Amino acid sequence: MSDDRTPAERVTLGVSTLVLAAVVGLIAFQLPGQDVPPLPSANVVEIRSVDERFHVVVDVTNDGGQTAANVQVTGELEIAGEVSSGEQTIDFLAGDEHMRLTFVFDDDPEDGDLTVGVSSFTVP
């Protein structure tokens, strides 16, 4: 380090080195998890009645290490043999990331069989 550096410049360099070291350390900390394949899943967390319709809030998470792309999430409600369904796509879902989706049904899910799940995804 140069001796003619002012105290202010030394502080800047010291803090900058700490920031860079912290970032490199955090990246290195993530290295072991990058080989774990994506494992997206969907679970119902809440059902709300809104204006005589029913909002089914679904939490989609990826328990794997790698990112999942184009995650297709389907929701199906079967009541007395009649099926209504919806489908949504999440562009990218990183490892440990959570995303909230909402499916809207005309009938109360409590009156039938509600199924939500991940139907497909790709690995970018």
Added chain:
Amino acid sequence: MSTAPMSVDEGPWRTEAVEIIRAASGGLLFGVPLLYTMEVWWVGTHTEPAQMLTLLVLLALPLLALNMTAGFRSTRDVRLRDALADTVEAIAIGIVVTAFVLVMLRELRTTTPLTSSLGKVLYESVPFCLGVGVARHLLTGNPALTDDDGGSAGGGDLADVDGPRGVDDTKALDSSLADLGATILGATFIGLSIAPTDEVPMIASTMGPAWQLVVVAISLATSYAIVFVAGFARQDHRHAQSGIFQRPGAETVVTYLAALIIAALLLWVFQRGVHPPADLLSRTIVLGFPAAIGGAVGRLAL
């Protein structure tokens, strides 16, 4: 950097603060369009840690070359160790400010996984850091400029450029109109490439009224920092200007309002969220941040 001349009236801490603000301003000028690009967010989301480390190394190489020739300091680095130190500082400043802007744009939240956050920040910081590397050269057009020959000259020299301080009303009005015109041109130049994109409504939809006020405050502070603190070209000339809104605070507010109007007009031209009015306001504020930066650059460059 270590040979940077100190102004008589400025201590080393203040000088250092100005250098850091200059670095951040240069980075914003260069990096703001990509900060509003969702594809870069996505690339960051699915980047593996090994790729991130490679990216950091690849970023450091051109930055080192830039710091040997341009850089963000008031004087050009001539020694390798100084250039290396500036490279570390440029990357750190890039990472910190990029993360700050991504938080402001609601792209980084407490729920964002660590790997995604690191990837987004690193990819977004690439153009930002390169902007830091050319911060001094960006608007002065003179990579060899030092504080002695341009940045913080005394007020006496300004009379040669501006004439006597007691200018008449017509000249003051001309000066104010020139600033408005330059703000409009600069805001249009930067805003034009961002206004038609999906990112503006996407970001705006995540912001409540309180968050929008935060964006307004950050936009004003950034505009002020670029024009009146960073020490770019004509900065002292600007401090000495006379006109109907040439005081730094008033000029910052008036030109920010002009940038907001340009942002709203661009959104209207590209049919991006005119209805309902609440949407237009939030989208205008979101686009107003890069437009304010463009306006600030316009006032300095023209």
